[in-house]
Amino acid sequence: MGLKDAYQKSLQAFASNPKTLRWMVKTAPALDRFVFRATRGRFTMSGRMMPIAVLTTTGARTGVERETPLLCVSDDEGFLVVGSNFGQTHHPAWSGNLLKNPHATVAQGGKRIPVTGALLTGEDRARAWKFLTSVWPPFDKYVELAGGREIRVFRLTPKASPAV
Numbered sequence: 660m661g662l663k664d665a666y667q668k669s670l671q672a673f674a675s676n677p678k679t680l681r682w683m684v685k686t687a688p689a690l691d692r693f694v695f696r697a698t699r700g701r702f703t704m705s706g707r708m709m710p711i712a713v714l715t716t717t718g719a720r721t722g723v724e725r726e727t728p729l730l731c732v733s734d735d736e737g738f739l740v741v742g743s744n745f746g747q748t749h750h751p752a753w754s755g756n757l758l759k760n761p762h763a764t765v766a767q768g769g770k771r772i773p774v775t776g777a778l779l780t781g782e783d784r785a786r787a788w789k790f791l792t793s794v795w796p797p798f799d800k801y802v803e804l805a806g807g808r809e810i811r812v813f814r815l816t817p818k819a820s821p822a823v
Contacts, residue, residue: 711731712740712766713766714729714753714764716753719755719760731767739812740812741791742811745801747805748808758778761775762775774817776816779813788812
């Protein structure tokens with residue numbers, strides 16, 4: 660096992676511990692947003708350990724744009740994101756925003772990609788969940804901690820570029 664693999668395993672153990680999750684809920688997203696802004700969208704604090712992107716949604720009640728750093732995995736159709744909220748018993752605000760207004764932006768590696776979000780259900784969700792937990796096994800622990808809440812999984816499909 661290489662150093663990066665050992666580091667990622669340690670991080671996953673840390674992220675699966677209910678005591679450290681309380682700290683992560685507030686601290687990790689704030690640090691990721693700070694680094695993202697400071698590097699003009701090229702990096703996040705967590706991005707060296709897992710595939711992170713910043714999702715910009717429109718507030719369901721306020722109409723104000725909201726930036727949320729998330730684990731964001733690419734697949735053949737776009738991106739997958741999970742509303743785990745670190746295993747809290749309530750859904751994260753960004754997931755409600757995306758349900759109300761599915762038009763959003765994914766920023767990763769200095770690129771901003773307009774996307775349309777769709778909540779996955781049934782077999783599509785099950786396939787995506789299996790893939791997502793292979794990338795980040797602590798998602799299974801978050802299910803236990805979420806108190807029976809079904810964790811939302813979204814597919815973010817890039818919008819077609821207009822023909823020039």
